[in-house]
Amino acid sequence: VTQRRPATETSASVGRARALARRSVREKTGTFLVEGPQGAREALAFGDVVELFVTTGAQERYPDLLDSAQDVDCRIWDVDDDVFAQLSDTVTPQGIAAIARKPVASLAGVAAVEPTLVAILVEAQDPGNVGTVIRIAAAAGAQAVVLTTGSVDPFNPKVVRSTVGAIFHIPIVTGVDFAESAEVLGAAGLKTIATSGYAASRLFDAEVEAMLADPTAWVFGNEARGLPEQVVADCDLALAVPIFGTVESLNLATAAAVCLYSSARQQR
């Protein structure tokens, strides 16, 4: 299906793919790397793929992806396993990866769709957690995720992998601070709810549940430090996810799953 290109050309393209491990290169080129069959499938169907790398083994395993790629205006590189390993970020490469253009999103764009559910992550750092929260937000039907300045780049390969393709299904706004996000989304009619283990009100309290039917922007903090006090104070409401057993805390993705699905439940 694919034609093997001259080694020098292939080598240059693999170098480009590999360089996308660096944030500065992603920002300069406006592209990012999506590894693995599920990610590549979503990228081809819903994203803007520029280049596709496939090993011979992957061409046999995922013929549907090669078919999709024919319909897309992208270059396809037929590479050997050892060459693919050079661009791969994983221990067990699956033989397929795409370079895609970064989807563009802005607070103004999000506000324009009259959103009812948004997740704001304040200085979230752990790539696996952030990718999982993006996937949860998309599943819960949120219209956007906002990652404030100081957060991990959502186009980091580890984040992308953890989203399992969801990065192509929900707008992700970056490069804004919390105050600006709260202002724009507040003007669009969303209430901001901070999640904090110290909050006096708890999710599932009867008076809280009814409020979740309203348009809501949930605000989640850093995995280790939680939310800055000032952010909690600036939100319309602060809530704790109740802990019924003997554990210190919940992780970010668990809190996001419980909160975003609680809103989804009340809003439908």
Place this chain on the structure above:
Amino acid sequence: VTQRRPATETSASVGRARALARRSVREKTGTFLVEGPQGAREALAFGDVVELFVTTGAQERYPDLLDSAQDVDCRIWDVDDDVFAQLSDTVTPQGIAAIARKPVASLAGVAAVEPTLVAILVEAQDPGNVGTVIRIAAAAGAQAVVLTTGSVDPFNPKVVRSTVGAIFHIPIVTGVDFAESAEVLGAAGLKTIATSGYAASRLFDAEVEAMLADPTAWVFGNEARGLPEQVVADCDLALAVPIFGTVESLNLATAAAVCLYSSARQQR
């Protein structure tokens, strides 16, 4: 606070700790390794610690842990950073680890406490996911987690780390199959609810919500394959966690967070 022991003694004890990376050794000795300050803190307070390893740096960082250890009948080993690195399973060792006796749990013991919420994991393999589900189950107030035969060992260091100490707060039953678990917990009054993306009924359906107030054992499948059809058929009910946006699926920990917290909400 601690006395440095002869190098040969220390070396033998570090060898014991290191060997606990192997399941066979954990089973033979009935002990497991708990790394990091939070895990060690919970182990000292709620577990049965036999030996504690601390670097000089960790003694200074976590003086409270040394105090707790004095009150426990355990041997304390003062080890150098490079020696500690040998027993550590992590890339950035935090200088403190405990060998603890494995808590014992059985289906009969769980049934005896008249449980209202239990999580059954059928052939779950991913250590991080399983550890996170144990932490979620403890937080949601479940009385036990059952890991059926063919699942990852919950005392695997990666699972233990992902529980962030919760492994000491909730009984974890292993070495039983699904049929036996369903029989014993069914006799104890619990309904079994299978989670399946293909189920016709969905969590949040009005008629489903009321049922969640009853004693429930949630049944979750393998991360990649889901539940075997026969297990779904043998459960009292099968439910899908609704997906409101465009994603293929939810991961195991997300599904567990939404389901277990939905029960907790209805039961309180």
